[in-house]
Amino acid sequence: MRRILIVMTLLLLVMASASITSARQAEPGPKLTEIVERGILNCGVGGALPGFSSVNPDTNRMEGIDADFCRVVAAAIFGPDDVDSKVNFVPLTANERFNALQAGQVDLLIRNTTWTLTRDASLNSNFGPTTFYDSQGLMVKQELIDSGVQSLADLEGASFCSQSGTTTEKNMVDAYTQLFGVAPALVLAETSDATLRDFENGACDVLTSDKSQLAGLRSASTNPSNLVILNDTLSKEPLGPMYLDDDTQFGDIVDWAVYATFTAEELGITSQNIDEFAGTEDIVIARFLGQDESGLGALLGLSNTFAADIIRAVGNYAEIYERNVAPVGIPRDSSNGINQLYTNGGLIYAPAWR
Ligand SMILES: N[C@@H](CCC(=O)N[C@@H](CS)C(=O)NCC(=O)O)C(=O)O
Structure with missing residues (x-):
């Protein structure tokens, strides 16, 4: 009997240490399942806001920091290829936006929407990380x-x-x-x-x-x-993403997809240099890019390379900012550099990954 107990204890210890090194794939929750089955993310945007979300008349493409963060979430879910075809941009006026989210017309709202207590508490919603102060x-x-x-x-x-x-x-x-x-x-x-x-x-x-x-x-x-x-x-x-508060896994996916862009900037990983990190010996970068055993993406029901997929498809926060916001006349160092990384005196800060 004693021997059986010792064996069982050892087995439990081995299982516990295994779960630290490689995470178990989480079951997809209702929102993730719905989006994957549909094959496209419905993302509510403004649609006529230069720098945030507006259609480029030459290419007919939705551009802006909000549009790119819709792509960030789509790349986390669907991978890096052809992300533009995985997002359905739904233009919404300020008056329409919250009803559209509550009615399920959009999975997610990224429409220069201010995070306030009133909205958080009265609209069955949560706000993701601020993408622009x-x-x-x-x-x-x-x-x-x-x-x-x-x-x-x-x-x-x-x-x-x-x-x-x-x-x-x-x-x-x-x-x-x-x-x-x-x-x-x-x-x-x-x-x-x-x-x-x-x-x-x-x-x-x-x-x-x-x-x-x-x-x-x-x-x-x-x-x-x-x-x-x-x-x-x-x-x-x-300003940042807003989603319903009834599916915590989907909320986590949106939050960590956004944080991936902050973390990549902090680690110096861009859409241009990401291939240089293949097989890196830096354990923090390897974990972030899904190249080690920890399998952080699995905890969210995603691929372990979800952060790498985002950076490959859309870029890190600096790339997204410089591509969209700087050209409308808001340099990153304006407003006392509030939208800089925390390491440069700003508020852009991601929590830890492990
Ligand atoms: N951030 C504020 C304001 C958002 C807002 O809708 N601002 C106007 C600024 S003019 C806008 O985006 N209009 C764009 C449009 O409706 O096309 C909020 O969340 O209420």
């Missing part, structure tokens, strides 16, 4: 600057164009009321195109939005040099 700003025409306007404090009695269904609208009321004791005159529109048109046609004095959108709208306007973004910062707008 934004803040709300104000844009005016040069003539207002010429007349002495420098900040919101100089804008008593002004009217503000904003998009409905956004944090922007509510923050504007808070900031103005706090300063002047009365609510501001808001001119609301359903899309950013309509908001920009209202502003350009003189329906309001100030255009307010996430600063990234102000930069994008200014770059797309007919006369960018006539538009000035003031230094005021009205709010925190951490």
Whole structure:
């Protein structure tokens, strides 16, 4: 009897140590199964936001940091090949986006959506890692600057164009009321195109939005040099993926797919040099790329090379940022470098992999 107990204990020890070195493949949960069976990820985006998600008229391809993070999740699930054919981009207005997520019309929302307590707690949802730290700003025409306007404090009695269904609208009321004791005159529109048109046609004095959108709208306007973004910062707008909170495995997949892009930047792995790491003796890099026995992808129900697949197909965070956000006039070192890696003084930080 004693001998049987010793043998059983030894067996359990061997099994426990095996599970540390090589993870067991997790069963695919309901969302992962649904996406794999469908063969395509339904990803909700804005669709008309330069730098975040907008269709390139020459190639008809959806481009932007949000679009690329949809591809990141698709590459984690389907592998690196032909990722563009594995994402169905669903353009949604600010007002439509949460209903679309709740109705299952999209698996995931990556639509310059701000992480707030209210949304987190009241929409049966969770937010993934922040992919861009934004803040709300104000844009005016040069003539207002010429007349002495420098900040919101100089804008008593002004009217503000904003998009409905956004944090922007509510923050504007808070900031103005706090300063002047009365609510501001808001001119609301359903899309950013309509908001920009209202502003350009003189329906309001100030255009307010996430600063990234102000930069994008200014770059797309007919006369960018006539538009000035003031230094005021009205709010925190951490933007990132949002998904329903009923399937923790899918949430983990989205989170670690995003973290893979941060970690790759930290490790110096890009879409261009990833092949140079084949057979690497660096154990951290080997584990990250799925080249060792630990099999971290299996814990998520994915391939063990999911992180390598993402980097191969889409690139690391720096590549994604430089390709999409920098060209609309938001260099990585702007806003005190908040969107830099933590090692460069920013907030882009991934947890540990093992
Ligand atoms: N981040 C804020 C604002 C998001 C938002 O929708 N912003 C407007 C800025 S103008 C936008 O993206 N409009 C694009 C469109 O509807 O085409 C939120 O989550 O509420």
